[in-house]
Amino acid sequence: MTETTLLVSKIKDGTVIDHITGGHALDVVKILGITGKTNGIVLIAMHVPSKQLGLKDIVKVEGRELDQEEVDKIALLAPGASINIVRNYQVIDKKRVKLPSLILGIVKCGNPACISNSNEPVQPIFYVEQEEPLRLSCHYCGHIMEKKDVLQQF
Numbered sequence: 340m341t342e343t344t345l346l347v348s349k350i351k352d353g354t355v356i357d358h359i360t361g362g363h364a365l366d367v368v369k370i371l372g373i374t375g376k377t378n379g380i381v382l383i384a385m386h387v388p389s390k391q392l393g394l395k396d397i398v399k400v401e402g403r404e405l406d407q408e409e410v411d412k413i414a415l416l417a418p419g420a421s422i423n424i425v426r427n428y429q430v431i432d433k434k435r436v437k438l439p440s441l442i443l444g445i446v447k448c449g450n451p452a453c454i455s456n457s458n459e460p461v462q463p464i465f466y467v468e469q470e471e472p473l474r475l476s477c478h479y480c481g482h483i484m485e486k487k488d489v490l491q492q493f
């Protein structure tokens with residue numbers, strides 16, 4: 340078996356997250372709540388040569404499909420990622436993640452004085468100023484959040 344064959348080694352049922360920005364596989368694993376104690380096969384490939392990205396990471400999770408919040412979080416860290424749903428070894432659905440222009444609810448503002456951090460029922464809203472490297476600006480106070488700030492919350 341060649342090295343390439345091993346990397347694309349198939350899972351039976353689950354999700355393959357491909358084209359993850361190089362170096363972010365473990366962040367994706369964290370977003371999915373996978374720890375050493377969770378069940379099911381998890382395959383992680385890092386620093387795989389890619390025509391599009393230079394180096395990419397791949398995460399394959401057996402027995403799992405992702406919910407929308409997980410997909411949105413992955414989009415923040417790896418805007419070029421694709422999500423492949425696998426059933427019985429076949430890819431039955433493949434879609435690119437998409438970073439919306441507005442991020443609602445999944446990131447908290449890092450400014451403690453921001454109204455979205457008060458006791459008011461105010462949903463955090465961020466504008467995506469730049470995808471890669473990530474730059475979000477808070478709708479309420481203009482505070483800038485970068486990838487490392489967002490990662491701390493996941």
Ligand SMILES: [Zn+2]
Pocket residue numbers: 448449450453454455477478479480481482
């Ligand atoms: Zn704010």
